[in-house]
Amino acid sequence: MTVRSRIKPSAYFDSVTLMLAQRDVRVLPGVVDAGLVMGTEANKDLLKDAGLLTPEVSAARSDDLVIVVRAETEDAAGQALTRAEELLVRRPHAAGPSAYRPRTVASAVRQLPGANLALISVPGRFAAGVARDALDAGLHVMLFSDNVALEDERDLKTLATGRGLLVMGPDCGTAMIAGAGLGFANHVRSGTIGVVGAAGTGTQVVTSLVHRGGAGISHALGTGSRDLGGAIGGVSAVRALAALAADPGTEVIVLVGKPPAPDVAAGLLAAARGRGKPVVVDFVGAAVPAGGGLYPASTLDEAARIAVRLVTGSEPAREESRALPAQEAARLAPSQRYIRGLYSGGTLCYEALVLLERYVGPVFSNTPLQPSTALASAARSRSHTVIDMGADEFMVGRLHPMIDPDLRIERLLREADDPETAVVLLDVVLGYGAHSDPSRDLVPAIETARRRAAESGRRLPVIVTVCGTDEDPQDLRAQVEALTAAGAVVETAHSEAVRLAGLIAEAAGSRGAPYRGVPIEPAGAGILPDVSHIRDSLLSGPPRVINVGLGLFEESLAAQGVEVVSVDWQPPAGGKQKYIDLLNKLNA
Amino acid sequence: MRVNIDEANREAVDRVLRSQPVLVGVAPAIEVIPRMQRNLILHAGPPIDWPRMSGPLRGAVIGGLIFEGLAPDEPAAVAMVEAGEVAFAPCHHHQTVGPMAGVTTASMAVYIVENRTFGNRAFSSLNEGYGKVLRYGAYGEDVLARLRWLRDVFGPLAHRALESLGGLDMKTMIAQQIQMGDEGHNRNRAGSAMFARVLAPQLARVAAGDNLAAALAYLAENDLAILNPVMAACKATMDAAAGVDGSTVVTCMARNGTDFGIRISGLHDAWFTAPAEVPVGLFFPGFTQDDANPDIGDSTITETAGIGAFAMAAAPAIVKFVGGSPQMALESTLEMYEITVTENPAFGIPQLDFRGTPTGIDLRKVIKTGITPRVNTGIAHRKPGIGQVGAGLVRPPIACFEQALEAFAERYTA
Numbered sequence A: 001m002t003v004r005s006r007i008k009p010s011a012y013f014d015s016v017t018l019m020l021a022q023r024d025v026r027v028l029p030g031v032v033d034a035g036l037v038m039g040t041e042a043n044k045d046l047l048k049d050a051g052l053l054t055p056e057v058s059a060a061r062s063d064d065l066v067i068v069v070r071a072e073t074e075d076a077a078g079q080a081l082t083r084a085e086e087l088l089v090r091r092p093h094a095a096g097p098s099a100y101r102p103r104t105v106a107s108a109v110r111q112l113p114g115a116n117l118a119l120i121s122v123p124g125r126f127a128a129g130v131a132r133d134a135l136d137a138g139l140h141v142m143l144f145s146d147n148v149a150l151e152d153e154r155d156l157k158t159l160a161t162g163r164g165l166l167v168m169g170p171d172c173g174t175a176m177i178a179g180a181g182l183g184f185a186n187h188v189r190s191g192t193i194g195v196v197g198a199a200g201t202g203t204q205v206v207t208s209l210v211h212r213g214g215a216g217i218s219h220a221l222g223t224g225s226r227d228l229g230g231a232i233g234g235v236s237a238v239r240a241l242a243a244l245a246a247d248p249g250t251e252v253i254v255l256v257g258k259p260p261a262p263d264v265a266a267g268l269l270a271a272a273r274g275r276g277k278p279v280v281v282d283f284v285g286a287a288v289p290a291g292g293g294l295y296p297a298s299t300l301d302e303a304a305r306i307a308v309r310l311v312t313g314s315e316p317a318r319e320e321s322r323a324l325p326a327q328e329a330a331r332l333a334p335s336q337r338y339i340r341g342l343y344s345g346g347t348l349c350y351e352a353l354v355l356l357e358r359y360v361g362p363v364f365s366n367t368p369l370q371p372s373t374a375l376a377s378a379a380r381s382r383s384h385t386v387i388d389m390g391a392d393e394f395m396v397g398r399l400h401p402m403i404d405p406d407l408r409i410e411r412l413l414r415e416a417d418d419p420e421t422a423v424v425l426l427d428v429v430l431g432y433g434a435h436s437d438p439s440r441d442l443v444p445a446i447e448t449a450r451r452r453a454a455e456s457g458r459r460l461p462v463i464v465t466v467c468g469t470d471e472d473p474q475d476l477r478a479q480v481e482a483l484t485a486a487g488a489v490v491e492t493a494h495s496e497a498v499r500l501a502g503l504i505a506e507a508a509g510s511r512g513a514p515y516r517g518v519p520i521e522p523a524g525a526g527i528l529p530d531v532s533h534i535r536d537s538l539l540s541g542p543p544r545v546i547n548v549g550l551g552l553f554e555e556s557l558a559a560q561g562v563e564v565v566s567v568d569w570q571p572p573a574g575g576k577q578k579y580i581d582l583l584n585k586l587n588a
Numbered sequence B: 001m002r003v004n005i006d007e008a009n010r011e012a013v014d015r016v017l018r019s020q021p022v023l024v025g026v027a028p029a030i031e032v033i034p035r036m037q038r039n040l041i042l043h044a045g046p047p048i049d050w051p052r053m054s055g056p057l058r059g060a061v062i063g064g065l066i067f068e069g070l071a072p073d074e075p076a077a078v079a080m081v082e083a084g085e086v087a088f089a090p091c092h093h094h095q096t097v098g099p100m101a102g103v104t105t106a107s108m109a110v111y112i113v114e115n116r117t118f119g120n121r122a123f124s125s126l127n128e129g130y131g132k133v134l135r136y137g138a139y140g141e142d143v144l145a146r147l148r149w150l151r152d153v154f155g156p157l158a159h160r161a162l163e164s165l166g167g168l169d170m171k172t173m174i175a176q177q178i179q180m181g182d183e184g185h186n187r188n189r190a191g192s193a194m195f196a197r198v199l200a201p202q203l204a205r206v207a208a209g210d211n212l213a214a215a216l217a218y219l220a221e222n223d224l225a226i227l228n229p230v231m232a233a234c235k236a237t238m239d240a241a242a243g244v245d246g247s248t249v250v251t252c253m254a255r256n257g258t259d260f261g262i263r264i265s266g267l268h269d270a271w272f273t274a275p276a277e278v279p280v281g282l283f284f285p286g287f288t289q290d291d292a293n294p295d296i297g298d299s300t301i302t303e304t305a306g307i308g309a310f311a312m313a314a315a316p317a318i319v320k321f322v323g324g325s326p327q328m329a330l331e332s333t334l335e336m337y338e339i340t341v342t343e344n345p346a347f348g349i350p351q352l353d354f355r356g357t358p359t360g361i362d363l364r365k366v367i368k369t370g371i372t373p374r375v376n377t378g379i380a381h382r383k384p385g386i387g388q389v390g391a392g393l394v395r396p397p398i399a400c401f402e403q404a405l406e407a408f409a410e411r412y413t414a
Helices: A015-026 A041-049 A074-089 A105-111 A124-136 A150-162 A200-212 A235-246 A262-272 A300-312 A325-330 A346-360 A406-417 A438-455 A476-485 A494-507 A532-537 A551-559 A577-587 B005-018 B055-067 B074-082 B141-165 B170-179 B189-206 B209-221 B227-241 B308-314 B316-322 B326-337 B363-369 B398-413
Strands: A002-008 A031-038 A065-071 A117-120 A140-143 A174-177 A180-183 A190-197 A217-222 A252-257 A279-283 A294-296 A338-343 A385-388 A421-429 A462-467 A489-491 A544-548 A563-567 B021-028 B040-043 B087-090 B109-115 B121-125 B250-256 B259-264 B272-275 B280-283 B340-349 B355-361 B375-380 B388-394
Touching: A002 A074, A015 A031, A015 A074, A015 A551, A031 A041, A031 A074, A041 A065, A065 A074, A105 A124, A105 A544, A105 A563, A105 B326, A117 A124, A117 A180, A124 A140, A124 A150, A124 A544, A140 A150, A150 A235, A174 A190, A174 A200, A180 A551, A190 A200, A190 A235, A190 A300, A200 A217, A200 A252, A200 A300, A200 A346, A200 A421, A200 A462, A217 A235, A235 A252, A235 A262, A235 A532, A252 A262, A252 A300, A262 A279, A279 A300, A300 A346, A300 A494, A325 A494, A338 A346, A338 A406, A338 A494, A346 A385, A346 A421, A346 A494, A406 A421, A406 A438, A421 A438, A421 A494, A438 A462, A438 A476, A462 A476, A462 A494, A476 A489, A489 A494, A544 A551, A551 A563, A577 B363, A577 B398, B005 B227, B005 B340, B005 B355, B021 B141, B021 B170, B021 B227, B040 B055, B055 B074, B055 B141, B109 B141, B109 B227, B121 B227, B141 B189, B141 B209, B170 B189, B170 B227, B170 B308, B170 B340, B189 B209, B189 B227, B227 B250, B250 B355, B259 B398, B272 B398, B280 B316, B280 B375, B308 B326, B308 B340, B308 B355, B308 B375, B316 B326, B316 B388, B326 B340, B326 B355, B355 B363, B363 B398
Parallel strands: A117 A140, A117 A544, A190 A217, A190 A252, A252 A279, A279 A294, A338 A385, A338 A421, A421 A462, A462 A489, A544 A563, B040 B087
Antiparallel strands: A002 A065, A031 A065, A174 A180, A174 A217, B021 B109, B109 B121, B250 B259, B259 B272, B280 B388, B340 B355, B375 B388
């Protein structure tokens, strides 16, 4: 056994590219383990834990590329190192050898006349700088990156407002402009329902269900997860709402997000009221009054159904669950009492927490509704537990669980081995940006989980909600069939999946707590900002996108026929903080 | 002192774009170069003292002293230098630029370029041609004889020819070169041919017989004849952009064979230096990368002014230097737009739909993108007197720019 490493000074690659290449290197003949990372302290810690820290790697700097492999022979190690380098320089999505890859947003804009939107997914500490460059170039911004400082978010949104532009994000996972899905997004029909989403998966669920209900989406504008907090005050939500109100192609607006700060929610509702267009509101778990054009919904599924009814005049067919909770519960062993939810989608996880309380009482989580239900460790379930596997603690050196299922599968098997687990609740999110075939990995895992439980004398129900449409690249029907064949109960409506799990656990002895949604009343002037520039320059047709960051977003945009030019992005000043600070000081 | 950098940079590049360099004549250095002295040797690049000079520069210094009659031979010349009897200064401190070693002495003939817009002048030596030449550190009798001929015969003839022309507009000359496959640094074949064409009829009026034949042969055989006037034109242009308070535009890049140095408009006369890199390139038969001296010469004034490697897209004949394909030449130029303030509409590149050359290197953009300016260059042998061994590419060390940014921040944000 040998561990060998190679350092490439000042060679930056984004983490997704590195992790995808790392996955390929790990399965090379003779290779036991491999690490492809930038030489940051955090990454070196990860390598150390994996026994991959060589003296050479220890000395690497944060802007150095580190390639390290553990292999059975020197030969295998050497070949793997070489192969790793080849995998990294491969550029499958470059438009041929003749295309110059611009290094800055400004020169990318020159290469794509009419560019109107920057999709930014660079590491958080650099993201605000790129967003500023994009705003300077007159582009609207979708900031997929997270870990952006709050004051940067505020500054960016102030700057954008001054220029009539829209900033979606940071931490904006999903948006759709005139039929084009950006970031994680499903392929949905074009239509007249517009979405303002402060929650990425929430937007995916609503847009998917609108499509399944026979209606379509005009635009889905994201705001970023912190926009509705008091510090930002819903700047982007109000601008997005106003833009959809002004958009002639939008008839009904859906406003979806986790409960906002009370005064932000009040102002937002005031702004939404009396716009001449119905606004369906789902602040997951918050109670919104009806009237004045406001249509409160208590679940994502309901929000989509109301919106479809408002544009088509008829309620879409409910996809009723055929499973029988009482029967399922009757087959459980006496030890099986608790729900274990393992989510890849943050909004779905949140909605599950809110809905489950009504059936089973307090639910523990790494993203709890209240401090008293916080898990001591996200790694260990307790009583009823629902986990957001996309939360930061699971994402160190890892891809999002929508792309990389490994951690969730590991956890699923552990929950299956726990005699207290009564039912497992999972989500599968399809669409652009997600895993190309999630059931391929999940099906054997579910089968194994159920078999292992059965070997211990337990029957383990696995309930899966699938968010997606029949036009998504993953083939929704095939995914559902494969999961069903593996013994899972598949629900297309998340609230149904949660209800089923809740009823099983209730039948197994848990008691629910009364619903206590936080009431929100509209308050404030409700004056909408001037967003004519957003309407005219962003919503008037398919976007022309400058992609800065993850290559897979360029691929998915190109697959949708969207004009896109990617910036060959490198960290500013080679990542040297001293010079980044000096530049900021000079440009202040 | 607080300033608007973008505004200052617009002012600096506006001066570049408005400059009108005209080649007006030839004269002995002592007569025209400000503060020139008999025992003063001008050299390429940032300041350097004798102990740190590389082989080619030392050779050129010795040759310069012998040429001036200050020393009879090498040992005497070295003794003079070591006795402190010789003064050194960068060409750039005297409105002058010189290729490779750049050694310019009192009696040498120099071109005079006048910036008609701003009234400033710049100077450069006369190109010696190929083979064993002073600029690569050779100082044999044939080298000195060639320098004397340039001083005594060609210089005066060229001066009268230029005078009777009323001066040669170098901006137009460069614009035409770029449309004819020159980038103005490593390739000057088209420009030199035009130079010969323009001068020939005038030379015929002021000379005859052997002198005329020799002058015409010099122009006919030397593809670099126009390089030195082009350099002086770039120098006259960039000097006009120097000293704009608050500007981060690079106004000078130069190498002395040991250090690479840059100057920034808003930082006036300060140099920011770091060890010069060894150019990577293609070598003449019998030479290899191991023979190459670290980067040397003031000819980087061309890139500073937005031609040379910055106009690589215009010069398909020399794309071997950038990897072999015209597409790579195109990308070399496209990359330089990432770090420049503006485009020079006077120098349209046919291959880019006559887009102007990338002009006015912005220090901030260099640091932010990590893209250092590209430089096309000849490569000198590391030993004096052997001459050119190849040609290729080099970039300034990023450390020059990092130091400059620190100094700039200190001056303007303190």
